[in-house]
Amino acid sequence: MDSVADTPRKSMLRQNLAEFWYYFSESKSAVVGLAFLAGIILMAIFADFIAPHDPTIQYRECLEHAPAWGEEKCNFIFGTDYAGRDMLSRIIYGTRLSLVAGGIVVLLCLSVGIVFGLLAGFFRGWVDTTIMRIMDTIMSVPGLLMALVLVAILGPGLLNAMIAISITYLPHFVRLTRSSYITESSKEYVIASKVAGAGRFRIMFITILPNCMAPLIVQGTLSFSTAILDTAALGFLGMGAQPPAPEWGTLIAENRDLMLSAPWTVTFPGLAILLAVLAINLMGDGLRDALDPKMKRS
Amino acid sequence: MFYFVLKRIALLVPIFFGVTIMAFGFIRMLPGDPVAALAGERDMTPERHAEIMLKLGLDKPVWQQYLDYIWNLLHGDFGTSVLTNRPILDEFLELFPATIELGLTAMILAVVIGVPIGIFAAVKRGTLYDQGIMGISLVGYSMPIFWWGLLLIILFGGVWGLTPISGRISFLFDVETVTGFLLIDALLSGEEGAFASAMHHMILPTIVLGTIPLAIIARQTRSAMLEVLSEDYVRTARAKGLSPLRVYGLHALRNAMITVITVIGLQVGTLMAGAILTETIFSWPGIGKWIIFSVFSRDYYAVQGGLVLIAMIIMSVNLVVDLLYGMINPRILHTSS
Amino acid sequence: MSLLEIRNLSVEFETVKGTFRAVDGVDLSIGENDILSIVGESGSGKSVSMLAVMGLLPWTANVTADKMEFEGRNLLTLSSKERRKIIGQDISMIFQEPMSSLNPCFTVGFQIGETLKEHLGLDRNARKKRAIELLDLVGIPAPEERLKAFPHQLSGGMSQRVMIAMAIACNPKLLVADEPTTALDVTIQAQIIDLLVNLQNEKGMALVLITHDMGVVAETAKRVVVMYAGQQVEQQEANGLFATPHHPYTHALLDALPERSLGLDRLPTIEGIVPGAGDRPDGCLFSPRCKYVQDDCRASVPPLENISDTTLRCFHPVDLEGQAT
Numbered sequence: 001m002d003s004v005a006d007t008p009r010k011s012m013l014r015q016n017l018a019e020f021w022y023y024f025s026e027s028k029s030a031v032v033g034l035a036f037l038a039g040i041i042l043m044a045i046f047a048d049f050i051a052p053h054d055p056t057i058q059y060r061e062c063l064e065h066a067p068a069w070g071e072e073k074c075n076f077i078f079g080t081d082y083a084g085r086d087m088l089s090r091i092i093y094g095t096r097l098s099l100v101a102g103g104i105v106v107l108l109c110l111s112v113g114i115v116f117g118l119l120a121g122f123f124r125g126w127v128d129t130t131i132m133r134i135m136d137t138i139m140s141v142p143g144l145l146m147a148l149v150l151v152a153i154l155g156p157g158l159l160n161a162m163i164a165i166s167i168t169y170l171p172h173f174v175r176l177t178r179s180s181y182i183t184e185s186s187k188e189y190v191i192a193s194k195v196a197g198a199g200r201f202r203i204m205f206i207t208i209l210p211n212c213m214a215p216l217i218v219q220g221t222l223s224f225s226t227a228i229l230d231t232a233a234l235g236f237l238g239m240g241a242q243p244p245a246p247e248w249g250t251l252i253a254e255n256r257d258l259m260l261s262a263p264w265t266v267t268f269p270g271l272a273i274l275l276a277v278l279a280i281n282l283m284g285d286g287l288r289d290a291l292d293p294k295m296k297r298s
Numbered sequence: 299m300f301y302f303v304l305k306r307i308a309l310l311v312p313i314f315f316g317v318t319i320m321a322f323g324f325i326r327m328l329p330g331d332p333v334a335a336l337a338g339e340r341d342m343t344p345e346r347h348a349e350i351m352l353k354l355g356l357d358k359p360v361w362q363q364y365l366d367y368i369w370n371l372l373h374g375d376f377g378t379s380v381l382t383n384r385p386i387l388d389e390f391l392e393l394f395p396a397t398i399e400l401g402l403t404a405m406i407l408a409v410v411i412g413v414p415i416g417i418f419a420a421v422k423r424g425t426l427y428d429q430g431i432m433g434i435s436l437v438g439y440s441m442p443i444f445w446w447g448l449l450l451i452i453l454f455g456g457v458w459g460l461t462p463i464s465g466r467i468s469f470l471f472d473v474e475t476v477t478g479f480l481l482i483d484a485l486l487s488g489e490e491g492a493f494a495s496a497m498h499h500m501i502l503p504t505i506v507l508g509t510i511p512l513a514i515i516a517r518q519t520r521s522a523m524l525e526v527l528s529e530d531y532v533r534t535a536r537a538k539g540l541s542p543l544r545v546y547g548l549h550a551l552r553n554a555m556i557t558v559i560t561v562i563g564l565q566v567g568t569l570m571a572g573a574i575l576t577e578t579i580f581s582w583p584g585i586g587k588w589i590i591f592s593v594f595s596r597d598y599y600a601v602q603g604g605l606v607l608i609a610m611i612i613m614s615v616n617l618v619v620d621l622l623y624g625m626i627n628p629r630i631l632h633t634s635s
Numbered sequence: 636m637s638l639l640e641i642r643n644l645s646v647e648f649e650t651v652k653g654t655f656r657a658v659d660g661v662d663l664s665i666g667e668n669d670i671l672s673i674v675g676e677s678g679s680g681k682s683v684s685m686l687a688v689m690g691l692l693p694w695t696a697n698v699t700a701d702k703m704e705f706e707g708r709n710l711l712t713l714s715s716k717e718r719r720k721i722i723g724q725d726i727s728m729i730f731q732e733p734m735s736s737l738n739p740c741f742t743v744g745f746q747i748g749e750t751l752k753e754h755l756g757l758d759r760n761a762r763k764k765r766a767i768e769l770l771d772l773v774g775i776p777a778p779e780e781r782l783k784a785f786p787h788q789l790s791g792g793m794s795q796r797v798m799i800a801m802a803i804a805c806n807p808k809l810l811v812a813d814e815p816t817t818a819l820d821v822t823i824q825a826q827i828i829d830l831l832v833n834l835q836n837e838k839g840m841a842l843v844l845i846t847h848d849m850g851v852v853a854e855t856a857k858r859v860v861v862m863y864a865g866q867q868v869e870q871q872e873a874n875g876l877f878a879t880p881h882h883p884y885t886h887a888l889l890d891a892l893p894e895r896s897l898g899l900d901r902l903p904t905i906e907g908i909v910p911g912a913g914d915r916p917d918g919c920l921f922s923p924r925c926k927y928v929q930d931d932c933r934a935s936v937p938p939l940e941n942i943s944d945t946t947l948r949c950f951h952p953v954d955l956e957g958q959a960t
């Protein structure tokens with residue numbers, strides 16, 4: 001029984017994936033973005049092996065040492081910071097914090113956003129109104145300001161920064177889920193499965209939800225990059241990850257006084273943020289073109 | 299059109315209450331003893347504690363506190379700063395022109411460059427120009443602006459020494475505050491070089507604050523134009539033998555503008571968030587820097603007031619954009635007839 | 636002398652899946668004061684071939700022709716500036732979708748006036764006067780008020796009348812009407828066609844009428860071009876075409892008309908579908924669906940040949956000196 005039902009579904013999935021990859025790989029920049037992101041992820045996982053130094057060791061004899069290559073003493077490619085720590089290693093370890101922060105924000109937003117969006121779309125009426133008005137309220141305050149206020153309540157720290165950022169992004173996910181749920185639920189296949197006697201939750205999660213995923217995935221990717229940016233911004237403002245954590249924004253903040261005398265301490269962490277965000281956005285653009293059937297045609 | 303306006307305004311009412319509830323709740327969700335947090339005093343005697351509680355109305359039931367709060371808001375009372383003991387609204391209004399000034403120049407920069415290059419990229423779609431413009435604007439869109447600001451300071455201020463790196467005007471000038479907009483005040487003062495100095499100070503902050511809106515506007519203008527260019531009426535315009543300037547610049551752009559105006563309006567939020575970072579970096583005495591300062595110095599009434607005021611400003615701007623949208627969209631403007 | 640003369644026009648589109656030949660070897664010629672009709676199934680390249688003449692195809696299109704002349708001027712080598720002087724003034728076009736062909740952001744008066752200003756350089760008052768005159772001419776009641784209307788305030792038929800007014804504003808020598816009635820109500824369709832034919836008569840302009848409707852062709856056209864999958868398969872006088880169609884496709888097309896199949900139980904249909912981008916047969920494109928198909932049809936593409944006053948692309952024409960050979 002099982003294999004009969006499973007085989008066509010599996011092969012269809014494979015076909016969909018193949019089609020997706022066909023459209024995605026059409027955009028070279030998207031593939032470059034994906035490859036770069038894969039590189040960053042590997043770097044985060046294997047930071048222990050890749051980083052040339054321990055990110056917390058302070059080399060007292062090499063304070064604020066300029067980037068150097070192949071020197072006897074103080075051989076730090078990206079230089080050292082105010083406390084004589086290796087910038088390159090700190091940036092490599094910082095990858096972990098940024099990626100984890102971005103990832104958790106996206107997961108939180110997706111899970112909570114989908115639930116609220118489905119509730120609003122399914123029950124409509126006052127449930128819908130309440131949820132959507134709350135989301136409107138969150139959206140009426142600029143994201144970073146909202147996050148700052150939330151961190152002021154929760155207290156500074158990377159975890160709280162992630163929670164705060166998730167809350168500010170939540171409305172996008174709720175709205176998206178709600179609107180695609182409403183569009184999908186009036187289509188024939190849903191009516192068919194209702195007629196076939198499928199239960200509420202089955203219809204909600206198994207019949208409709210998979211068909212709403214494409215825009216959510218795109219939104220998730222774009223939020224991943226903005227989450228990295230906002231985490232860094234909060235870190236820079238002193239409200240995110242706290243020193244000595246090598247979070248990229250925090251790195252910039254803690255070396256800010258040196259920016260004119262030792263510009264590498266500020267330049268490289270920022271470059272890392274820019275490149276990571278750029279790679280994810282490149283990939284996100286490719287994803288959108290590949291997943292959005294409306295854009296596919298043009 | 300009248301109903302359109304009314305409907306838009308009605309939509310804002312629940313959001314207004316949402317924002318006030320949020321701001322009201324913010325104070326009550328602070329960790330620790332709210333009385334201590336709000337008074338900004340430590341080691342109070344119990345009498346002092348009770349006195350402040352009474353003064354702040356914290357002894358009343360919560361719903362009454364909220365009603366009082368709304369009542370005060372509607373009368374322009376946003377509370378008093380614990381730090382300076384001045385009304386929040388006064389402080390806000392004093393600093394706000396600096397933020398508007400910066401925000402406006404950044405917006406002008408973003409629109410003046412973003413819209414034309416977006417159009418250009420759309421008209422030349424698929425070419426190297428298009429790819430180049432879109433590539434650069436994606437970099438702009440991905441930019442951590444606090445770092446971008448520091449980088450510009452390192453290069454323009456440090457290495458090349460071309461521009462000042464903080465403040466609004468050189469300390470050599472003592473411009474009297476008339477409007478709060480320093481560019482205007484500098485002109486009014488008649489002091490030689492004051493205006494130039496103020497302009498000079500604006501260059502870097504404007505670039506930094508304008509970068510992300512510029513990138514977004516360029517991208518969105520391009521996609522709005524692409525959508526419009528495939529419409530039948532563009533073909534009709536070409537079939538009339540009109541010049542490309544007229545076809546793209548009038549027939550296509552006029553329709554694309556309907557979308558682009560909305561996009562531009564939505565950048566106000568981006569600008570406010572960006573102002574927090576930009577003003578911090580350039581020691582720009584505006585709202586963004588003030589909010590950060592208030593958060594750090596635990597001046598919670600200031601944060602609360604700032605939150606509500608900023609939300610209200612953004613709501614009003616969005617309302618204006620919505621109305622503008624109705625006005626340039628004939629389908630909405632001319633439906634009653 | 637003919638007004639528009641086209642020899643071997645082809646249009647190819649660059650698409651993601653390679654090049655696609657939407658128009659393949661079309662010959663046309665239309666004289667002054669003439670009505671030529673182009674018929675064919677959806678997707679047969681009728682619109683694309685006329686858009687190519689107008690120079691209105693998107694940049695993905697590649698237009699080639701042995702000859703494409705209007706009043707003896709080569710449209711292919713004309714600079715875009717010179718072309719713009721002809722387009723909109725001497726040749727104008729109306730489109731399939733009247734509702735979306737007018738710019739939603741501008742009033743009717745503005746859109747008509749724009750053409751007048753561009754080509755005739757009329758001043759404000761003259762433009763207004765002429766615009767009212769034109770709207771009156773195309774049968775729009777209360778023309779003065781209509782000038783201030785926006786397209787979304789007009790019905791489909793009204794929009795198409797405005798489009799026609801716009802197209803004839805500069806007294807063109809050639810008007811191309813691309814399925815001007817397809818998107819309209821049946822009751823309006825006849826009115827619009829009548830309007831076009833009357834205007835053609837009064838103004839003495841030439842008319843290219845693209846249509847699906849054989850009835851319209853029979854009533855209006857003097858010559859008919861039949862297209863199939865981008866290729867021109869037959870061209871002859873309208874009377875001759877209806878009496879003795881020579882190409883098997885034309886034959887089948889006419890047989891499928893309800894008024895010709897009175898007395899039959901079912902309407903005859905043409906089996907199969909028009910070949911798309913991927914599944915073009917070698918040889919004659921109609922061969923997979925042709926009743927009279929023979930081996931040589933499948934082997935090579937028949938050339939376009941002139942047989943008496945008929946232009947044909949077929950190895951084995953029907954009813955030419957009797958039966959299919």
Ligand SMILES: Nc1ncnc2c1ncn2[C@@H]1O[C@H](COP(=O)(O)OP(=O)(O)OP(=O)(O)O)[C@@H](O)[C@H]1O
Binds near residue numbers: 675679683684814
């Ligand atoms: N811009 C384009 N890019 C690629 N293919 C195109 C483009 N425009 C038209 N085509 C293709 O060219 C072929 C001919 O299209 P055309 O519009 O001329 O058909 P038609 O005969 O006018 O049909 P209809 O009766 O539906 O209007 C179609 O297969 C169409 O898909």
Ligand SMILES: [Mg+2]
Binds near residue numbers: 681682683731813814
């Ligand atoms: Mg057509």
